[in-house]
Amino acid sequence: MGPMRRDGADGGAEAAWSLVVPLKPLVRAKSRLSRATGEEVRPKLALAFALDTVAAALACEYVGDVAVVTDDPVAGERLAALGARIVPDTPARGLNAALTHGASAVRARRPDAAVAALNADLPALRPAELGRVLHSAAEFPRAFLADAAEIGTTLLTATSGVELAPAFGGPSRARHLASGAREILAPDVPSVRRDVDTVEDLRAALKLGVGPYTARQAPLLADGATAPAGAP
Numbered sequence: 151m152g153p154m155r156r157d158g159a160d161g162g163a164e165a166a167w168s169l170v171v172p173l174k175p176l177v178r179a180k181s182r183l184s185r186a187t188g189e190e191v192r193p194k195l196a197l198a199f200a201l202d203t204v205a206a207a208l209a210c211e212y213v214g215d216v217a218v219v220t221d222d223p224v225a226g227e228r229l230a231a232l233g234a235r236i237v238p239d240t241p242a243r244g245l246n247a248a249l250t251h252g253a254s255a256v257r258a259r260r261p262d263a264a265v266a267a268l269n270a271d272l273p274a275l276r277p278a279e280l281g282r283v284l285h286s287a288a289e290f291p292r293a294f295l296a297d298a299a300e301i302g303t304t305l306l307t308a309t310s311g312v313e314l315a316p317a318f319g320g321p322s323r324a325r326h327l328a329s330g331a332r333e334i335l336a337p338d339v340p341s342v343r344r345d346v347d348t349v350e351d352l353r354a355a356l357k358l359g360v361g362p363y364t365a366r367q368a369p370l371l372a373d374g375a376t377a378p379a380g381a382p
């Protein structure tokens with residue numbers, strides 16, 4: 151059976167994906183930003199990234215629901231208020247175990263769900279761009295989108311009845327390719343590829359235009375984090 155339809159209309163009805171978004175406890179999240187942000191702002195920024203990512207995902211016409219896999223109580227409460235379902239993590243088993251667990255939780259409720267893992271660090275995410283990626287992904291049993299650096303992965307999909315088999319972490323683009331997943335080569339989806347791990351990534355995201363939660367945190371950042379590259 152194909153993915154569930156989000157509406158019953160003929161023609162323009164779009165396949166509804168279930169997204170699975172993993173989020174570390176905020177005290178540990180985005181550790182590579184710590185030097186630029188300081189320890190007080192870093193968890194707030196990690197939460198803001200997740201809120202912007204999930205809000206944009208929920209606004210995407212191809213997305214039926216979003217499950218966030220997290221053990222963080224504050225993030226869980228804020229993300230649930232946006233409309234996400236919160237799935238408790240699998241303690242100490244890491245990112246891929248969390249994603250497999252999230253996909254199982256989704257399919258326990260909806261066995262024929264098409265699922266997509268999406269990183270929580272995409273503060274510039276635009277619903278229409280995510281929609282283009284999911285539309286392309288629907289043609290293949292498994293598909294993925296490489297991150298802006300073309301080394302990692304920001305999104306991995308599995309259509310109805312197909313195991314997600316996530317292999318995220320570090321140089322995951324090559325692993326996802328080797329696993330048989332199809333790489334999505336959509337040209338105009340920079341916001342879906344713009345993950346933020348470093349201060350340079352954050353600058354690039356700010357240039358693309360971030361969502362409201364991250365924009366609100368930006369003034370709290372040291373100048374070094376937001377000044378254009380090469381600025382004095």
Ligand SMILES: Nc1nc2c(ncn2[C@@H]2O[C@H](COP(=O)(O)OP(=O)(O)OP(=O)(O)O)[C@@H](O)[C@H]2O)c(=O)[nH]1
Pocket residue numbers: 172173174178179180181182183219220221239243244245248269270271319347
């Ligand atoms: N639920 C869950 N999410 C995780 C786990 N590890 C990583 N993530 C999430 O997976 C995505 C990519 O994670 P990483 O790049 O490894 O970690 P990060 O917090 O984004 O950044 P660094 O601390 O700088 O590595 C982010 O959305 C993380 O919050 C985990 O063990 N459980």
Ligand SMILES: C=C(OP(=O)(O)O)C(=O)O
Pocket residue numbers: 297301302303304317318319320321322323345347
């Ligand atoms: C999780 C990933 O990357 P990073 O650890 O760089 O965020 C990935 O791209 O698979």
